Amino acid sequence: MAGRTLLNVNKLRSGYGNVAVINGLSFDVKEGEIVAIVGRNGVGKTTLLKTLIGELPCQGGDIEFRGRSMNAVPAAERAQLGIGYVPQGRGLFTGLSVEDNLRLGKLVGGRPKEMNFDRVYGFFPILKTRLSQIAGTMSGGQQQQLSIGRILIGNPSIMLLDEPSEGIQPNIVQEIGEIIRRIRTEEKLTVIIVEQNLDLIQASADRCIVIDKGAIVDEILPSDLDDPEIARKYLAI
Template sequence: MHSDILLETRGLWAGYGGKPVLQGVDMQVRAGEIVAVIGRNGVGKSTLMKSLIGLLPADRGTIDFKGQSLAKLAAHKRARLGIGYVPQGRDVFPRMSVEENLAVGLSISGSSSQAVFEEVYGHFPILAERRNQRAGTMSGGQQQQLAIGRVLVGKPSLILLDEPSEGIQPSIVMDIARLSVDLNRKTGVSIVLVEQNIDMIKAMAQRCYVMDKGRITATLTPEMLEDRETVRRYLAV
């Protein structure tokens, strides 16, 4: 593995109940890179994310992170190595306040709470304004920022975003994209996002993997991402 490669999978197979979904996924993510994974519904994108974080065991193949095999590591141990996961639907704790949600991530970082909170608030000012508000009363876009902030408390070097635009008003989607790109530029954190929203993909991704039938079938360059029709073709249901 080259020194600048943060995450690499080789021949990754995984599925449910003995039925394979991923069928030999090969991918690489470099340090500081934002990579999108796109494709039609049902081709294995979310299964890939769950396999990377450890919620779904690999049947075959390898996952290496910072040169270390993740094969036998549980999800919480992968998080402590520096992988943050924002699941589809965000999964914030609705009855807890913003700050209480952020506190959930403190066991990962080992840092003093207030210092870490203020850092997150610097990236997402709306969370500072709403720090005492129950998460369940916030908008979808604000909850998405909170979900990302909760991951940031753990000081990750890689964030996995599964369908970050889902359930968010179109006018707010690009705000989430802009904030994520700004976070990448300021901290150097790598991001892998599974997404269907063409505008969000174009705004965030530096490179793009295309999935079909459980495999990576193409890689789109930044120039190719500028062509909406090219991206749309790979997203077509």
């Protein structure tokens, strides 16, 4: 499955103001991989994603996407290069309609002539029936689908998901995990997923990078988390 290196993070340092939350973190992600980033609360997982998309500046080290350094590339341009972001809390434009939200994803991965509505409906058929609904009035699970669908409207090559299981009923978590795997297989997308939910990690990820205090402390397989000892150590359970 895995091909060339898509994303290369090298000795990355980042944080808020002078406080370094990420401190010398390095890893690679290959094309078509689904990598879970796990670790307890407050170890810098969300900070890492925010730095990858350019919301937070890189204070040291390097982020390379397709062999090109992203350090000086502003966030909007990174999105246009194909980095799609589904933030914690989903980041929807809550006052806008479902359709407007979807359309606003079209710049991700450049400017396609056509928006991929059918591709989005293929994964999330519910959205087709809700186009005129105001996004903020949908249920948590539907909002999550919209947030993922919004970047699939464009042409992302990598999808960064921050805690997609948050605020979602347990029976839908498994479904989201399966959809993430389908998106990877059918659309050849690379996925980085920050997650605490054991079920979702095991339903989707190929491997897990474990972060603590802003650095990588271990790399494990999702199945290793079956061991309650390891799960307790690395997840906030």
